[in-house]
Amino acid sequence: MTGDLALAWLLARGSDRREWWRVLLTALGAALATALGFAAAAVASVEGQVSTPYFHGLLNQPGQRAGVVVTLLLLWVPVLGFLGQCARIGAVHRDRRLAGLRLAGATARQVRRIAALEAGLACLLGAAVAASFSALLLLSVLRQPLPAAAWGGFALVAVSVPLLAVLVSVLALRRVVASPLGRVLRVRPAHSRVAALAVVVPAALVGLAALLIVTRSTGPGQTAFPLLVFSAVALTGAGAVGAAGVTARFLGGRLAARAGNPSMLLAAERLRADPWATARTNAAVLLVAVVGVGFTGVREMFLDVVHHPRQGVPYSPDDVAFYTTGIDLAGAAVLVALLISLAGLAVGTAESLATRRRGLAAQAAAGVPRKVLGRALLLETALPLAPAMLLAGLGGTAIHLVYGRIVDAAIVPVLVPLLVPVAVYAACLLAAATSLPLLSRSVRPAELRFA
Amino acid sequence: MRSTERTVPVLTAEGLTKTHGRTEALRGASVELRAGEILAVSGASGSGKSTLLHCLAGITRPDGGSVVYAGQRLDTLPEKRLSELRRTEFGVLFQFGQLIPELTALDNVALPLMLAGISRGAAHVRAYEWLERFGVRGQSELRPGEMSGGQAQRVALARALVTEPKVVFADEPTGALDSLASEDVMTALTHTVREAGTAVLLITHDAQVAAYADREVELRDGTVLVPSDAQAMEVVR
Amino acid sequence: MIAMSTRHILLGLLAGGPSHGYDLKRRHDERFPQARPLAYGQVYTTLQRLVRDGLAEIDGTDSDGGPERTLYRSTDEGAKELLGWTGEITPPAPFVTNEIFAKVVCTILASADPADYLASQRTAHMARMRELTAVKTAPGTDLATVLSADYALNHLDADLRWMTTTAARLGTLTAEVHTA
Structure with a gap:
């Protein structure tokens, strides 16, 4: 094991610029996850009714604190999506390196372990940095010793983030059979099995949560409710990936047959060739879009009730501030999630460019205008995202309509929530467009020189 | 008639210099490509062959010296014009990589025509003709990864020639092929360009490939050595 | 043979x-x-x-x-x-009689520079290879002609490769010939 660790370190040190990007961004993702985990642990460690000066007393009651904890933990979903994108940076190089290791006599299992340790080291770095800063920040903000439970939670988070990364890497690499002869075969199982797994597991969890709620018959409890929300989100995510993949393949095939202009043809054929890449890249964004649309609708109705209660006395200014802060904090969480998933999208686009830079340079050398290549790149993001975003908009609208029915809201906003998908769509295009400068660099003739 | 035609230069480079980082790839290379000729550029690896081709084809700008094509200085032409020139008047053929992996052979060949504003249907008609000519019509619906190296390179050749360019730049076009496939590609290339009177700059380190050319220059340490060519040829004949 | x-x-x-x-x-x-x-x-x-x-x-x-x-x-x-x-198998190159090598060595013995000779020999070889390639690729050429041209082309190519590596090592060879 120590030998593997030493090798992983040596390999990481000797790797090229692109692999350092992977390490850096992976560390960043791990740092984010750790910081979120610390905040959640700190909030969760508080017991009973307290009085805090923060967020208009939002953290004072156990019930609301549970909500905050769940929200913080939910933010792990886009962070994990981001980490997934990061793991793909320089994957071709890494695979080649692993094949070299196999040629040098390493066993397949050893190779997988080394690769996983590499990811673990990066995450350990990110987690360590984030852990120190978060702990210091929390201590200075609270100006009082934290309870032992909080420290326990911190330790758990700090250890589990890198550990989780290693596990995820092992899982991701289990099908990479690096053959000693340099060719890395990715054994592709039937997609149906993976898809089924992605649906069945969260579905089972949802069932379990529902069962817990029913048997305890005390309403959503401390364990059951977060479990329910988590599973629902995972289920929606799997659905989003599936929907995005299927539409990408369908659209790609249809458009490729009909495309009249080169950019459209290039984008459509790329979608057809690998619809799941697009689906993975877009999944987190779609998920956030669903939540965002639903949330915007719910927020309007909620604030309407807070400001204009239909019966009884108006809320006191303190209460109004309390509710507004609560809902705005939730909004901030959605925004953060959106930003993280957009970063994931940008990383994914950049990585797709970087892997293809030699081919792109050849196209530019043959006189394919940069504009055509750039347009194809944007279309590749825009095409499959349009129908998916429409679906996300509908899903989110359904959520807040249901909410509106439940609370019997006076007004049910439609326009503003429907603007959300449009805004997210535009943001996605912007995120994809951040790769355009990289395109100009990729098409330099220097890239033609290397196989 | 042919021989008088062949003395007219189409592309002239004078004193080209180019540095990549710390390595001087070209140090004052001069070369002249004449109308309708196939000119082989040979030299050891690292002698600056590819850089010379990139400078001549307007893919990269030399640090010093001049490249003149059809009366215009390529080394000072804006990138947009260069790109257009490469698309319309030049054809490029690399060892591999110029075919787009996601496109079918047919679409790959049709792409330059579509870029020129020709409709996809009309482009397909012409692309078919070129695939037919190079014996890969049967592969028109395959993607580059599904073909043999020789087939893919013949598709690439069709793509380079479909716009009927004035000059073809070939950088180790047979570098990844076995000798039979290499012969097929070179024969297809030379027959077509000789018929059309297209000039070819052929970079190769393989003497058997260079033998398809009408003339050869050698690149050594970034400069072009012109052998006492005519004299030696007299001796043999 | x-x-x-x-x-x-x-x-x-x-x-x-x-x-x-x-x-x-x-x-x-x-x-x-x-x-x-x-x-x-x-x-x-x-x-x-x-x-x-x-x-x-x-x-x-x-x-x-x-x-x-x-x-x-x-x-x-x-x-x-x-x-x-x-x-009966044809003995693979039983005697290495190589006129080009003999000329290189003799040039060194005569205290002249063999590089020029190698360069012009190379040019002559290339010219011959171009001729053979032209014969072989002319439209309608029969396979027998193609194959025999190929045989000659491969041998000339081998000569060329040998000349290239020799040209790169003339200094060492000169030293060796003069000390021996």
């Missing part, structure tokens, strides 16, 4: 059926394009030797409207001899 002889080639050509001298020469030049053409006199003397050794015999004469010509055919002995020859 010890075993390569006109007698075996003529026996091979006779294996296709009785033939007369002029026809044999014509068929030889056709089958082995780019090879040194056979002289008629050589064909005639070789045929006589084959008859003397019992490997071929006279089949009769035919005039075909022109001058009278002797027809020859292979005997069983001849067929056996031919099979023996074709089955």
Whole structure:
């Protein structure tokens, strides 16, 4: 094991610029996850009714604190999506390196372990940095010793983030059979099995949560409710990936047959060739879009009730501030999630460019205008995202309509929530467009020189 | 008639210099490509062959010296014009990589025509003709990864020639092929360009490939050595 | 090459059926394009030797409207001899007689620079390779011509490679020749 660790370190040190990007961004993702985990642990460690000066007393009651904890933990979903994108940076190089290791006599299992340790080291770095800063920040903000439970939670988070990364890497690499002869075969199982797994597991969890709620018959409890929300989100995510993949393949095939202009043809054929890449890249964004649309609708109705209660006395200014802060904090969480998933999208686009830079340079050398290549790149993001975003908009609208029915809201906003998908769509295009400068660099003739 | 035609230069480079980082790839290379000729550029690896081709084809700008094509200085032409020139008047053929992996052979060949504003249907008609000519019509619906190296390179050749360019730049076009496939590609290339009177700059380190050319220059340490060519040829004949 | 002889080639050509001298020469030049053409006199003397050794015999004469010509055919002995020859492996380069190398060494012994010689030899080789390539790629060329041109091209290519590596190591060679 120590030998593997030493090798992983040596390999990481000797790797090229692109692999350092992977390490850096992976560390960043791990740092984010750790910081979120610390905040959640700190909030969760508080017991009973307290009085805090923060967020208009939002953290004072156990019930609301549970909500905050769940929200913080939910933010792990886009962070994990981001980490997934990061793991793909320089994957071709890494695979080649692993094949070299196999040629040098390493066993397949050893190779997988080394690769996983590499990811673990990066995450350990990110987690360590984030852990120190978060702990210091929390201590200075609270100006009082934290309870032992909080420290326990911190330790758990700090250890589990890198550990989780290693596990995820092992899982991701289990099908990479690096053959000693340099060719890395990715054994592709039937997609149906993976898809089924992605649906069945969260579905089972949802069932379990529902069962817990029913048997305890005390309403959503401390364990059951977060479990329910988590599973629902995972289920929606799997659905989003599936929907995005299927539409990408369908659209790609249809458009490729009909495309009249080169950019459209290039984008459509790329979608057809690998619809799941697009689906993975877009999944987190779609998920956030669903939540965002639903949330915007719910927020309007909620604030309407807070400001204009239909019966009884108006809320006191303190209460109004309390509710507004609560809902705005939730909004901030959605925004953060959106930003993280957009970063994931940008990383994914950049990585797709970087892997293809030699081919792109050849196209530019043959006189394919940069504009055509750039347009194809944007279309590749825009095409499959349009129908998916429409679906996300509908899903989110359904959520807040249901909410509106439940609370019997006076007004049910439609326009503003429907603007959300449009805004997210535009943001996605912007995120994809951040790769355009990289395109100009990729098409330099220097890239033609290397196989 | 042919021989008088062949003395007219189409592309002239004078004193080209180019540095990549710390390595001087070209140090004052001069070369002249004449109308309708196939000119082989040979030299050891690292002698600056590819850089010379990139400078001549307007893919990269030399640090010093001049490249003149059809009366215009390529080394000072804006990138947009260069790109257009490469698309319309030049054809490029690399060892591999110029075919787009996601496109079918047919679409790959049709792409330059579509870029020129020709409709996809009309482009397909012409692309078919070129695939037919190079014996890969049967592969028109395959993607580059599904073909043999020789087939893919013949598709690439069709793509380079479909716009009927004035000059073809070939950088180790047979570098990844076995000798039979290499012969097929070179024969297809030379027959077509000789018929059309297209000039070819052929970079190769393989003497058997260079033998398809009408003339050869050698690149050594970034400069072009012109052998006492005519004299030696007299001796043999 | 010890075993390569006109007698075996003529026996091979006779294996296709009785033939007369002029026809044999014509068929030889056709089958082995780019090879040194056979002289008629050589064909005639070789045929006589084959008859003397019992490997071929006279089949009769035919005039075909022109001058009278002797027809020859292979005997069983001849067929056996031919099979023996074709089955015997050709010794891979038994003697390294290399005129280019000899000239390089002699140039060094005469205290001159062999680089110039190698460069012009290279140019001459390339010119010959261009000629052979032109012959081989001309439209309608038959396979026999292509294959024999290929044989020559591959040998010239091998010479060229050898010259390239030699040219790069002339300094060491010069030192070695002068000290030895």
